[in-house]
Amino acid sequence: MSLTSPGYVLFLAACVLLYWLLPERWQRGLLLLASVGFYFYAMPRQFPIMLAYLWLVYALGVGIARRKKRAAKPLLMAGIGVSVGWLFLFKYLDTVLGAFTGGRRALSLVAPMGISYVTFQCIAYLVMVYRKEMRAVANPGLMFLYALFFPKVTAGPIEPPERFFGNIVKKRRLTWRNMLSACVLIGVGFAKKCAAADLIAPAVNAVFQSPGQADGFSTLIAMILYAAQIYFDFSGYTDIALGSARLFDIRLTENFDHPYAAVSVVDFWRRWHISLTAWLRQYVYFPLGGNRVSTARRYLNVLATFLASGLWHGASLTFVVWGLFHGLCQVLEILWGKLFPKKKKPARGARMLGRVRTLALVAVGWVFFRADTLGGAFAVLGGLFNRWALPWEALGALGISWGAWAAFLLTALGADRVKAYAASKRLTGRGGVLCCAALTLLVLTALVLGAGSGAANTFIYFDF
Known part of the structure; x- marks a missing residue:
């Protein structure tokens, strides 16, 4: 359902009307029901697969929260492995196999709607629970709502878990x-x-x-x-x-x-697809060492981060080149700034x-x-x-x-x-x-x- 279609406008209007008419304790339930219904209507065949993945993420989050860091790390690695694995299965495997079949799609798998956005959000959730930066969600419905919230499930933004859950649990007010x-x-x-x-x-x-x-x-x-x-x-x-x-x-x-x-290109990425840039910085660039390493290693970290950005969009070589092109532009800008430092605005x-x-x-x-x-x-x-x-x-x-x-x-x-x-x-x-x-x-x-x-x-x- 396109967000510019009359059907979406009517669906949204009905949800808003019911939401503000219902008692507060039922409002989150309505949002969950609407989001699940929206997803099932759009992709009924892929819905069970998405639901199974979210149940697994929920269970892993609870398991990670109950253990100390050393004991929880295998669960975190399992969660990240499953997340990357199912993303690879639906988005990249056909392209990889196509290299051996003359470009013919061997599996023709249909990816669940919003798979890239949902996966990145779930990885962020598991990592934050592991780092004790937030508590695991006790109610699986909240986990499903975080991943499937219908305004953002199709194309983001990639919402930080602590921000979304903070929004959901706060008291909401109807103002003109x-x-x-x-x-x-x-x-x-x-x-x-x-x-x-x-x-x-x-x-x-x-x-x-x-x-x-x-x-x-x-x-x-x-x-x-x-x-x-x-x-x-x-x-x-x-x-x-x-x-x-x-x-x-x-x-x-x-x-x-x-x-x-x-x-500059560095400045461009502070302004473009901000939620993806923030995710890559937090979960790719910083774990690689960020800028706290040698100059050469820092440049490699930038290139690796933007290679990941390109691959997130797809397995095609065009996306790989696009990501590396932006990474190379940033490396050259950083190098230029070191050679010719600016002394004033x-x-x-x-x-x-x-x-x-x-x-x-x-x-x-x-x-x-x-x-x-x-x-x-x-x-x-x-x-x-x-x-x-x-x-x-x-x-x-x-x-x-x-x-x-x-x-x-x-x-x-x-x-x-x-x-x-x-x-x-x-x-x-x-x-x-x-x-x-x-x-x-x-x-x-x-x-x-x-x-x-x-x-x-x-x-x-x-x-x-």
Whole structure:
């Protein structure tokens, strides 16, 4: 069930209405029932497998909590081993076997929905219980709710367990400001997806489905548009997820902080997919030694962490290269900082240059992320050296109407501003009216030019 579908909107509205009508002691039960029902409706065949995995994680968590660290370590290793193993089975085994079968899928296993997000959350839970940083959950229903909470199960964010359980057990309040800010988030997310990401998708597809065939200017525009598409698609989903959770007075982790305003690739990863970056730092980079080791070892740790980031997205070589590319960029930036240390805050011009350089590097990286094969990625990059058409010829060749361009620009310039205004605690009086008016304009634009264009696509990060 897509988060932009009418079915999801009706499902969410019914859950919210029942939630606030029920006594507090029944509210968590309703959320669990809704989340389990949501998952079963989406993937009935994979539901028993997911349920069995979560029962195992719950049992291991209880067992770890009852033992001292030395005795609990085998249980932790078993939990991590099972988690990595089932992730490998469903996400990577077919690709590995395909190397020996000419690319043919030998098993054709269908991965349970949200397997990467659920697995990383469960590993974090087991590690935190082992470190005595939190207590094991006594009620298995809470464990299932943590993993399957319907606004986030399909594509995150990867919620830290202590944060989620703290949200669940606190006393929740129904306030109009909370409800309005939640609706603003959902509306902004809907606009980002339908009036931005989906509208420019055909232009991106035109270049990437025929790699190397487009003229140089069209290729450059498509690279920039894909950077925009994946941001508006993923952040749009995240806004809908955060807004949906906030309707129940549950705060999920923000996943984005203006990533394309980053002045370096290191800065980009502080702003992009924040929950994944935090998980990799906590459970991959730090255990490898972080930056408390020799310089050469630190560089290897960075590369290993971003190799893990690439593999988390999939077993394809394109994701491996994408991850290593970002790791290498960070290593070079760290090395540059050591050779030429900054003595003062960079001037505005230097910061602008850093943003342009970072956007260029990130856009090149996205080519590998988007392409089906390494050969296709290099062909797209090679297309930059084809004949360059005139700007209006290139724009026409991409097949996007001027109305769609206008809708995209309106959403690109306005969506995050409306969201920031809603977060600034000025949703009362005239401020609330202005915010709602701007949001209404964005959503109407999405409805007229987005949903009405027939260009609807599933969210990109649903595949991971």
